[in-house]
Amino acid sequence: MSTVTVPAPRAGRAARPTGSSTDNSRLLAWTTVNTVIIVVSIVPVLWLLSLSFKTPASIPDSHFIPRHWTLENYRGIFGTSLFTRALLNSIGIALISTFLAVLLASMAAYAVARLRFPGKTVLVGFALLISVFPQISLVNPLFNLWRELGLFDTWPGLIIPYLTFGLPLGIYTLSAFFREIPWDLEKAAQVDGATPYQAFVKVIAPLAAPGMVTTAILVFIQCWNDFVFAISLTSTNRSRTVPAAIAFFSGASQFAQPIGSIAAAAVIITIPIILFVLFFQRRIVAGLTSGAVKG
Amino acid sequence: MADIVLDHVTKRFADGQVAVDDVSLDIHDGEFVILVGPSGCGKSTTLNMIAGLEDISEGELRIGGKVVNGLAPKDRDIAMVFQSYALYPHMTVRDNMGFALKLAKLPADQIKTKVDEAARILDLVPYLDRKPANLSGGQRQRVAMGRAIVRDPKAFLMDEPLSNLDAKLRVQTRTEVSRLQNRLGTTMVYVTHDQTEALTLGDRVAVMRSGRVQQFASPEELYDRPKNIFVAGFIGSPAMNFMPVTFEGGRLRTAFGDISPSPAVVSKLAGSADGRSLILGIRPEHFEDAALVTGAEKADGVTFPTTVDVLESLGADKFAYFTFGGEVARHAELEELARDAGAADAAGGGDQVVARLDAASGAREGEKIDLWVDTAKMYIFDPDTGANLAV
Ligand SMILES: Nc1ncnc2c1ncn2[C@@H]1O[C@H](COP(=O)(O)OP(=O)(O)O)[C@@H](O)[C@H]1O
Ligand SMILES: [Mg+2]
Numbered sequence: 001m002s003t004v005t006v007p008a009p010r011a012g013r014a015a016r017p018t019g020s021s022t023d024n025s026r027l028l029a030w031t032t033v034n035t036v037i038i039v040v041s042i043v044p045v046l047w048l049l050s051l052s053f054k055t056p057a058s059i060p061d062s063h064f065i066p067r068h069w070t071l072e073n074y075r076g077i078f079g080t081s082l083f084t085r086a087l088l089n090s091i092g093i094a095l096i097s098t099f100l101a102v103l104l105a106s107m108a109a110y111a112v113a114r115l116r117f118p119g120k121t122v123l124v125g126f127a128l129l130i131s132v133f134p135q136i137s138l139v140n141p142l143f144n145l146w147r148e149l150g151l152f153d154t155w156p157g158l159i160i161p162y163l164t165f166g167l168p169l170g171i172y173t174l175s176a177f178f179r180e181i182p183w184d185l186e187k188a189a190q191v192d193g194a195t196p197y198q199a200f201v202k203v204i205a206p207l208a209a210p211g212m213v214t215t216a217i218l219v220f221i222q223c224w225n226d227f228v229f230a231i232s233l234t235s236t237n238r239s240r241t242v243p244a245a246i247a248f249f250s251g252a253s254q255f256a257q258p259i260g261s262i263a264a265a266a267v268i269i270t271i272p273i274i275l276f277v278l279f280f281q282r283r284i285v286a287g288l289t290s291g292a293v294k295g
Numbered sequence: 296m297a298d299i300v301l302d303h304v305t306k307r308f309a310d311g312q313v314a315v316d317d318v319s320l321d322i323h324d325g326e327f328v329i330l331v332g333p334s335g336c337g338k339s340t341t342l343n344m345i346a347g348l349e350d351i352s353e354g355e356l357r358i359g360g361k362v363v364n365g366l367a368p369k370d371r372d373i374a375m376v377f378q379s380y381a382l383y384p385h386m387t388v389r390d391n392m393g394f395a396l397k398l399a400k401l402p403a404d405q406i407k408t409k410v411d412e413a414a415r416i417l418d419l420v421p422y423l424d425r426k427p428a429n430l431s432g433g434q435r436q437r438v439a440m441g442r443a444i445v446r447d448p449k450a451f452l453m454d455e456p457l458s459n460l461d462a463k464l465r466v467q468t469r470t471e472v473s474r475l476q477n478r479l480g481t482t483m484v485y486v487t488h489d490q491t492e493a494l495t496l497g498d499r500v501a502v503m504r505s506g507r508v509q510q511f512a513s514p515e516e517l518y519d520r521p522k523n524i525f526v527a528g529f530i531g532s533p534a535m536n537f538m539p540v541t542f543e544g545g546r547l548r549t550a551f552g553d554i555s556p557s558p559a560v561v562s563k564l565a566g567s568a569d570g571r572s573l574i575l576g577i578r579p580e581h582f583e584d585a586a587l588v589t590g591a592e593k594a595d596g597v598t599f600p601t602t603v604d605v606l607e608s609l610g611a612d613k614f615a616y617f618t619f620g621g622e623v624a625r626h627a628e629l630e631e632l633a634r635d636a637g638a639a640d641a642a643g644g645g646d647q648v649v650a651r652l653d654a655a656s657g658a659r660e661g662e663k664i665d666l667w668v669d670t671a672k673m674y675i676f677d678p679d680t681g682a683n684l685a686v
Contacts, residue, residue, distance in 0.1 A: 116309070184381035187348050190368040191375045192395035192442070202394075206385045 045270070051263035059259050073264035077249075083265060085237040086245035090269065093155055093241060094223040097162040101219045102212050104163075105170025110200065112171065113178035114186075124171075131168035135161075139232045146233055153235045161229050166219040173218065177211025178204070213280045221273060242269045296481055297359030297449040298324045299345060304354035306340050306506075314340040316506035317354070322484060327476050330486045331493035332503035332529070333635035338486040339378075341503075342452050345484060347371050359449060369398075374443035375452040378459070380435050382427040382442075388414075389423040392441045399446075413445040416475070433464050444475070450482040457492065469495060488635075490530050494518070502526045504628070524574060524681040525628040527674055533579045533614065534632070536648045537624040540575040540675070542567065547675070549575055550619035551599035554670045563684040573684070574624045576674035579614070582650030584658060585665035596669045604647075606660045613652045615664070620646070628681050 051059060052073050054066045061067065077083040111117070112124055142161060143152070151157035181204060189199035205212075230244035240248075246265050249258040299322040306315040315337040322328045330338045343349040345356065347368035356363055363371055374395070383391050389410055390397075396406045414420045417437045427435055436456065443451055456472070457465045473496055476483050487493055493500045494514040501511040502525070510522040514530075521527035527535050541548045542564055547556050556564070564571070585598045607614040623646045650666060658664050675684045 182379060182381065184377045184379045185383060187343075187346075187368075188375070188377060188381035188383075188442075189394075190348065191346055191373065192446075193369040193398040195367075195369060198398065203383055 048263050048266050051259060052267050054260060056260055059257075073260035074268075077261050077265050077268070081237060082245055082248060083242070086240050086242045087268070089155070089237075089239050090224060090241040090243075091272070093158050093162070093239070094220055096155070097159045097166055097223045098216050098220040100159070101163055101166035101170045102216050105167050105174050105215060106205070106208070106212060108167070109171045109174035110178050110204070112175045114183075124175075127168035127171050131165060131172070133165075135165065135228050139228060142229075143232055152233060153239050155239050157233050158226075158229055158239060158241070161233070162219075162223045162226065166222055169218055169222065170215045173215045174208065174211050177208050177214075181207050217276055217280060220276060224269070224273065296324055298322060298326075298357075299450060299482060299484065300355075300357040301341070301345075302355040302357065304341070304344060304356060305352050306337070306344060306349060307352040314506055315344070318503075318506070318508050319354075320501055320508065320511060322482060325480045325482055327473075327483045327485065327496060327498045329493040329497035329500045330484065330503055331488065331490060331500055332509075333631065334488050336503045337506040338488070338503055339454055340506075342375075342454050342484060342486050345450075346373060346375050346452055372448050373450045373452055374446050374448040376439045376443050376454065376456045378455040380427075380439040380459075382435060382438055384427055387424050387426055388419060388430070388438050388441075391427065391438055392445050395442065395446050409445045410441075413441045416444070417441045432460060433468070436460060436468065440472075440475070444479065448481070450484065451476075453483065453485045455487055456485075458487070458489075465492075472496065491532060494530065502529055504631070520686045521674070521683055522686060523628070523683055524576070524626055524676040525632065527576050527676070527683065528629055528632045531578055533649050533651070534636075535576045535578050535674070537626070537629060537676075538575050538577075538619060538646070538648070539622045539624045540573050542571045542573055543569055547573070547575070549597075551601075551668065552597050554597060554673070556675065557671075557685060559686070560675050560684050572678060574626060574676040574678050576676060577648075577668060578672065579649045579651040581669040581672040582615075582652065583667045583669075584652045584656035585667040586657065587653050587655060588667045593667060595671055596667050598665055598667045600663060600665050602663050603658050603660055606658055608654075611654055613654060613656055613658060615650045615652055615656075615658050615666075617648055617650070617666075618646050619648065622646070624678075626676075626678060626681060 047064070050064055050066055053069050053071070054061075055068050055070045055072065058066065058068055112120060138161065146152040146157050151160070185203055185207070186199050189203045190196070194202065225243065226241070227243040230241040231247060234240040234244060242265060246262055249261045249265070299320075301318050301320040301322075304315060304318045305313065307313050318337075318341060320328070330341060332338055340349060344351050345358075347363070347366060347370075351364050358371060358373070383394065386394065392410045392413060393406045396409060401409075410423070411420070414423055417440060419434065419437055419441055422430060422434060422438075427438065430438065436459070439456065443453075453472075457468050460468060469492060472485075476496075485496060487496075493502075494517070497514060499511060499513055500517055502509045502517065504525050510517060510526045512520075517526060517530045521530060524537070528537070538550060542556075545555075545561070546553045547560075585593070588596070588598075601617045601619075603615045603617055605616040607616075652658055652666075656664075676682065677684055
């Protein structure tokens with residue numbers, strides 16, 4: 001692989017007395033498109049945020065910025081074990097699923113990228129097939145099976161289907177990363193005295209780290225956001241995750257809609273995703289392999 | 296340190312391709328051996344088999360008297376420099392060089408001493424804390440060498456270690472490699488496709504073609520007594536000139552006159568039909584401007600007139616290109632060499648002949664000149680087998 005060369009900024013740009021009209025109109029077009037995309041994606045989030053700070057009475061008042069700010073909704077959801085326990089379940093189940101998916105997918109992706117074995121294309125095709133399989137069609141059989149096996153309403157009962165859909169995603173993403181790592185590095189490690197396991201752990205895995213982090217984020221988001229399995233394969237606090245628990249929120253009275261609480265819960269469960277992405281952004285973007293070979 | 300013996304080693308890949316075909320080499324302890332040949336001839340595969348990175352399909356490989364066919368690379372105690380260098384991009388130069396020692400569980404202070412020593416030898420001290428991405432091509436190459444020499448292994452294997460350097464640096468590093476090997480005295484197997492590198496570095500050179508060793512001998516031997524037309528055309532720069540010649544009435548009829556073959560050739564040709572065609576090989580340096588050849592020497596060769604098509608003056612020598620206008624010597628191996636060189640003016644490329652003349656020669660482009668050729672240094676090849684009839 002050749003060293004990445006950063007193109008030098010065009011010196012003429014700034015010095016040019018009048019910006020050329022094509023440059024300006026392109027800038028304008030890009031700005032417009034980007035603004036529209038940002039607005040479209042951020043308005044619902046801000047709206048949710050606004051709802052979560054409104055008092056129940058002022059929710060239908062159609063003011064974007066709340067007239068009366070309140071933390072009552074947040075206090076309310078953290079006051080019930082329905083939400084706090086669900087949050088715990090969500091975090092636990094998503095983290096375990098992600099960890100297992102990345103671990104297993106790394107090994108599988110490595111084999112796919114590096115080894116020649118019979119049936120490889122079939123295996124990869126099958127993985128892709130699973131990832132596009134409609135989840136809803138699995139709900140009924142899994143519901144019955146899990147009850148038979150005693151997995152219904154347990155953490156493993158959710159972790160297993162999450163792995164089913166997380167692994168193909170992981171294998172796909174990671175094998176792309178592994179393919180980018182020069183074969184010679186592993187040979188060099190072996191000649192240097194490494195066992196195949198040491199070569200993987202000390203040389204290949206660190207280089208594939210950005211890929212693993214990317215995969216982890218994708219799988220985590222997938223598990224964290226799941227509603228279909230969470231609502232169908234759980235029945236109590238024992239393993240109900242937040243997206244499912246939100247459906248069980250009740251209002252202050254029997255007739256009141258729990259919109260404020262739902263909004264607050266939605267805001268809370270968005271936070272880990274934002275943190276996750278912000279924290280690992282640099283790792284995802286960093287290309288570690290530059291300089292491995294000649295140049 | 297150890298000797299390396301390849302005993303009828305064959306490599307057959309899963310797809311049926313035979314990359315290395317019945318190769319036997321006896322590499323002595325401390326020897327600097329070169330594997331040279333056109334690309335795709337199986338040099339890297341041979342080296343990888345010695346390293347343990349490729350399985351051996353048939354035959355036996357012994358390092359230090361021990362059969363190692365079944366041993367993993369890590370148990371063979373050899374160091375290798377890759378064409379791509381294969382530096383670990385996430386480690387500093389120091390960690391790259393110390394990696395093998397760390398795996399061998401050497402104490403940290405010993406690792407430091409050894410890495411510092413190697414860095415000093417290779418002029419890498421200022422770069423020890425850099426990552427490979429922040430090094431120049433030459434520095435990366437030296438780190439790759441450093442990674443090998445810190446270990447004090449039984450043998451060094453190098454796969455075209457200089458091919459990614461520019462021409463000037465390559466020559467410089469070539470002498471460094473030579474000095475390094477002299478100093479360490481470790482057995483070294485070095486792969487290259489560059490015959491100059493092979494001749495200048497090797498104690499002995501194995502010339503390979505299509506997975507087979509054509510000749511395994513000292514550089515002088517390869518140059519003076521090539522076993523066949525392939526070795527003759529591959530070794531030497533500019534490459535040997537080839538032209539058709541007929542054997543008639545006990546004499547060789549060449550484009551520049553009749554000559555009497557040497558006794559060795561005569562005995563080989565005894566009994567062959569009159570008028571048999573053969574291939575004549577003459578190295579460019581065995582021509583000379585007839586005006587510069589003195590009396591006694593002149594009698595050992597043949598003088599003939601020709602017209603210089605192109606003259607290249609290189610300061611120390613002049614290269615004169617001319618043609619005899621006759622037929623062209625054809626041989627499958629010559630065509631292979633020409634393909635590898637990727638140039639028409641390589642061996643077997645048309646009927647053009649190149650002569651290397653002294654700088655004092657008065658040869659001029661487009662003008663007539665008398666050239667002299669040393670008939671004692673001519674080679675005669677069998678056009679069917681490619682064998683050199685004079686050895
Ligand atoms: N893994 C492989 N599978 C099949 N054929 C291979 C493999 N590796 C190399 N070859 C073939 O073996 C021959 C020798 O290759 P190699 O040893 O790399 O040549 P060299 O290093 O002399 O250029 C080539 O024809 C190449 O195509
Ligand atoms: Mg090679």
